[in-house]
Amino acid sequence: MRLAKSLTNRDMQITFTFLNTLWKSEKGRMRKEHMNIKKEGKQIRHIGQRFGRKHVIALSFFMPLIVMTGCCIAFGIQPFGDNSLLIIDGLHQYMPFYSVLYDKLKGGESLFYSFRSGLGINFLSLFSYYLSSPLNLLIIFFKKTQLNMAVSMIIVLKIALSGMTAGIYFSSKSKKQGLHVLMISMAYALSSYMVGYCWNVMWLDAIMIFPIVVMGLERLIDKKDGRLYCLALFYALYCNYYIAFMICIFAIIWYIFYSFKSVKQFFFRGISFALYSFLAAGMAAVLLIPAYLGIKQTASGEAMTLPDHSFLTNAADLLNRQFAMGSPISHDNFDGNANLYIGIFTVLAVGLYLLNQQIKISDKIKKILLVGFFYLSFGEMILNFIWHGFHDQYGIPNRFSFLFGFVLLHMLWEVFEHLDGTKGWHVAFACMAGVGLLAYARVKGTQPLEDKVYGVAGMLFILYGMILLLYTLSRKRKVWYKAAFCAVAIIEIATTACMGFNENGQISVSKFFYGTEDMEKAAASLKDGTFYRSELASALMVDENAWYPINSVGLFGSTATDRMVNMMDNLGFYTGCNEYLYKGATPVTNFLLNVKYLYYHQEDSLTTDFKYLKTQGTFDIYENPAKGMSIGYLMNDSIKDWYYDSAYPFRVQNDLGEQAFDVFELFHDIEIDDPATNGCTASKTNDGEYYFEYGDSRPDNMTFTIPITETAENLYLFYDGTQVENAQIMVDGTNVKSGDLDGYMLPIGKVSAGSEVKVTFELKGETEDGYVRLSAADFDQEVFEDFKKTAAEQAFTVTDYSSNSLEGTVDASDNQTLFLSIPYDSGWKVKVDGKEVKTCRIGDAFLGVKVPSGEHTVSLKYTPSGFSIGWKVSLAAAIIFIVLCFVKYRYKADIKKKE
Template identity: 40%
Template sequence: MTNKIKDTLKNHKYLLLSFFLPLLILEGIAIAEKIQPFGSGSFLIVDALHQYLPFFADYQEKLKHMDSMFYSFHAGLGYNFLGLWAYYLASPLNLVIALVPKSMLTMVLSHLYVLKIALCCFTAAFYFRKRRGKDEISIVAFGMAYGLCSYMVGYSWNIMWMEVMMMLPLILYGVDKLIKEHDGRFYCITLFISLWCNFYMSYMTCLFLILWYLLYPHKNIKEFFLNGLRFAGYSLLSGAMAAVVLLPAYLGIMQTSSAKLDFPKQLWYGTFGNIFSRHFLGTTPLTMAVDDSKINLYCGILTLLMAGFYLAVREIRLIDKIRRLLLLVFLFFSFNMPILGYIWHGFHDQYGIPNRYAFLYIFALLAMAYEGYCVLARGQRKISMGIYTSVILFGILIETAIQTVTVKIEMKTVYTTLAAIIVYMVCFGLYQKKVLRKKIFTTLICFLFMIETVAMAVMGFQENGTVDTDDYFQDTKSITEVKKQYQKDVETRMELISGRMLDESIWHTLNGMTLFGSTAQGNVVDMMDQLGFYTGVNEYLYEGATPFTNDLFSMKYQIFRPYDTKRTEFKLKESIGNVTVYKNTDKTALAYAMDDMVKTWDYQDYNPFYVQNDLATSAFDVDELFHMIETEKPKLNNCKITSDNGDGEYVFENTSAQPDNMVFTIKSSKARQLYVHFDGSQVENTVIEKNGEQILTGRLDSQIIYLGNVQKGDVIRIKMQLKQDDVMSGVVRLTAAELDEEAMEKLAQKMQENAWKLTNAKGNQLSGTIDVQEEKMLFFSIPYDKGWNVKIDGKAVKTKALGKAFLTVKVPEGKHKITLIYVSPGFKEGAILSIVGFVIFLLLLYLFRKKKISNIQQNLRENYGTLIKEILPHDMGGNDNKEE
């Protein structure tokens, strides 16, 4: 080892420790929790399992096969992959997945998760070191307080956010350099990296940066405005550099249901005591919460004591205290004000993951506390007034929180917090009494701070829990074999009849229709709901298919597992491993020519059987595909009907939750293929019985359910358990229908006669031929997107959306070759902006380098002149009146 390396390690040992110590601790937690490869567990809980992991699988396949990054058919009938990539997957750290097999993907992501948290500790320590000006143990303690705070532990399953938390301290250091040295290069590049990795959380960072700059201690008004121009310029430049990611991400997210403005009407969530109590030692970190007032705030008891000390000591200017306090108070108020929270979240409802911007408050509080610690570490022993004032302030806040909370608070967290305060006060007292020397004292409180932080992190990860990969991925090998044998091209769509994960079909990279993700198009979600599929705000799943929609969306295969109880109209093909393949006996296509009357299709009826009937009639001139079956009023238990529209819609009120709150009975008068559909936001659980035998149970709400071939005299009972909550009322709509098999056979034949024949499919390009007897509308079972460019016989044509959801073009009479090419909207414009941005940034680097060289040369000339004057005799000092 060279002396240079030894010196580097010696001079930066605590900075390096701020990374390696939390890394070792987190890996220790991974071992204790039996995370792969130390067991079969994974840190990828909640949506990290159901959503992000499948997207990583799709990304991995694209990387390994060098496939187009613009589009993927592995979800949602096709989706803008670049837009989703920009939202979830853009971090360069994620490229590591290209180096490992799919079987190791869950393991790699679990440990990448650990690495990112350790890097958050490191960057925070880097910031604190720059503020302190020296490498010491305190930067490790405060860095870990940031990286292991309850926000990071509770929300760390949002693995795509972590880079933004990681970059925040570096960005703020860049702001310091910009203001103090008029050098914005570091600020620009760090903000660019943050924006590139995740624009959504970086949006919150950008709002915070504006506040940070406005409340920064500028030298004077002139400096405020001049630095403001630099700040704005470098900020815009970083945005331009990241535009190739930002524009596709923004345009993609604006197509979702969440893009609609819906400002909250509520003034407050609850009390500020509820929020402040989340600072207490021992509070369980939140992973998810429906209540938007919930929050993760714990970042250490010493943090609060040092923040109070910062406000109490005279060594810090009053104006600086006011600035820091204003920022914290504004953020704290934002947590309890729905309108401010709505703005902080990008004009978006924070449902499920409340107060996502709390990491900004936590770091601002830690920065303030660290300034207080620095005063303590530099100061004399006469610190008692500041410490006592801090404890009194903290005590008042604790008492106020206890008196004002409206939610249950565990007193053990209060007692634990008070115990921690007492321990720190003993240390302060021993230092004050000269029992402890300054170095021992500061080392001791930092050590105790780290113990406190680590203990909370260990508890937090235990509370978070893990998932057992053996439970979720035991069928991966078999389904991979099914895919290899049967999925020939994008037209060959296949789905799991039910998934263990919501996006499990994406994990297997099947060409399917399931999509649960923040970039799901709102219009497509709405249309799938109208057609009878299960949908949510940002999801539509392959639950609710009929023979018509299976043909319409070219669904050729279904995959069953031994525990699946759902019925299918498909025919048994074969078993592969522990899964069974069923095949659609109808021939299907990716696109169909439809009668021009399809433009009159009424898709807005709440009854999906009517919606499908009208599509079959208007598009293919086939009438009455489904015949409605009259259903009797339900039998009630602890429930009453307050309104009945006579068409299967019932308004109810219930007094408790019972397995048989509502029981619908359908008696079959003949042999038929029976389907039912019901909506009920207050339905907790459903059990469906046939002749007294349970055939289906679980979450069956808001989807068409195929009950199979029923015989004359069969009795179907649908038992609904209603929710017992604050609402205790709602609406249930139930309709039943039988499929006309002759009409379906006629419809399938007409669809095949008007099918588009796919001839080539590669990445984001499709081509095929069709022969029509008259001008028709060509319907593609692909979501409408402005990124699609369609050419008929080499000539570009205008695309339109059927039902605001599906891609269509008008096709003239005759035989035609039709080609489709997809480029993500915003990519071209974003690429141009990024190139221009990088050119400007490189030019700035050149100008700074040139200026630096010029300054060095100037210094050399000045120093050389001085040296000459000192060395040469006085009479040789360069007198202009004499010859040399």
């Protein structure tokens, strides 16, 4: 018993010692683990302190700014070289329009109207689409020769600000600030959309403010405060109503898909949503109403019929665009293309988003439906047409794709907010799904990318997957793996942006704008107090005439009126859907449109009757020998019967002379034989018009022979067609003109009797059939002398003018119609001897007014249609908004007092 008792005591002692040792060991281990956790917590808090919200927002601005500055240095963008970011229409349209704005701001001119291009344009309408950004005021701090640099810097600034606004939005929603918000902000600012389309500088303000619009909308729903939403949407609408229209559609969808607490909240917040939306539009009405009335007169504004249902592209091709690293779209005539790349990590995030159990199923369903709706919109013709404001895309496809990128980034943000809910198998599945999508896009896409793109994308999927897998397995270094993921993503998006800008290319400023100072001096030296127009023999950029301080004829812009485009087409000028250029002018149209001077670059050549005047730097200046020209002429009232709607410009100009001044046959038609064909068939359908059926493309698909039986002192040709690609014009075997010459009057010059003119066409072969129309005529100089004499005797004598007004005198021998070579616009108010009179259209496009017999003073003043009601609506809306802000302030103050 004593032995047993002794053993029992010993066993108990041993057991107690063992338990005590075990407890101390476990206690030490727990203390050590606690210290590790505490240490990690300190690390996290330290990083949180280092990356507080203010720091994240600041970095969201400065990091894209640094990347863009690096690109500017690398690609020689001014001031680091001689290049500009303004490519494509940025060169051909926007920079010349900036020049007009620059001169108006410097000279204190009215923003209502400008004679700098298009024979006269509603400048406020153009301003509302291209130039209304407040940031454009920065250009006044630069010289005219530095304007390209100024606008390139504005683009860089707007891209950086887009990162900042994205940072403001996502940081306002984040429970923990960190690199993930910076990563998302940079992806928004440097997506393929921004890189590819940044030359559309007027769009960037709306894209920049878009995250704040969403932030304001969510604040309206959650806190019953719509002030931020209203101001942000107003800014978007004011700066660019076109992109703002897309934002409005998205705002409605986002509202519908938002997680409301109750049906009551959905209904009553909906009333506030509508109220503040209309209030924002009301505050921008000073521009929106004139812009709407102006755009309704354009070709796209008059043709808003929904297209037939069809699909532009498929899902595989759209997926390829999400993997298109370094190859953004800057311009593409294929409407199914899209800039969708916003980081390979966003593709991975979709899978992680769907698998994360901490994210509500309802939110997942909504986001997937939204992603699917965007994919459908990119491919389906009707939805695509609606997204683009009921307009065609015209070479810049899927302009609303930045909204899709925002949705993906929002999903990525939610993944990082609930990253602890990500499991290892989630990561593995998402990576496999990403690789599977790569393979599907490569195999099924009709326009696959280079294999190296798929290889890099696949490696990035694996790299991101490994980092996230280590994150799920780690207990001590989660914060570091999260930071590593963000760092790799930031490097990816920055590198891809640089590659994208390299792919875009840049334009040389000195190549296109070298004549700026010379033209300024030349125009100043030719000012004589009278109103006249000047033009360029050949433009380096389409709207080069607007770049210089001269009143001119041509216009390429979205606000070109449809009636004016058709009229200039009928007169024989080169035209497009939103352009009419000086190419195709004749002595008749030069006199009619008051073109006094022609400027030649030293490399230019143009057959004309203008006479050399002098040389100013890099320009040779030629003067119109005709005397008595004016911006307006008294014409016979029979001008109302002018047969202007014809596909044969010789007939149009002949009928003008007859109806206006009783002058007949300015152009004498020349007979043309039926064409010889090769690889196609042709049958005559009208005078000089032939329907053809295409076989195969050959340099001599159609050859017209024009026998010259009598000497033609001034031979002109005109041809147009649906499929004509190349033309060659030969006189007695000598090539006199060749290239793409269709759609405008071609001066050939003197051709002696007995000569033979041959015109050879090559057909494009885009369709199986089409038409070609060719006409020839000899310009009669003697008849033109009668035309000039009669017109000069009845010219409108300008006594005073400004950028939006004209005043002068006329002496009518009878009741006549005053023709003014100004595009018709209801904004023009005309007074005859101080009494306002009605205006009319001449040729459905030019401004006209009835004038009784006798000597009269005629004055014209322009105010854009809709401006009067627009500023009143804006003022009323602004007052209502201020009252609402005051009420909200008092309400909050009362709440605080009660507390």
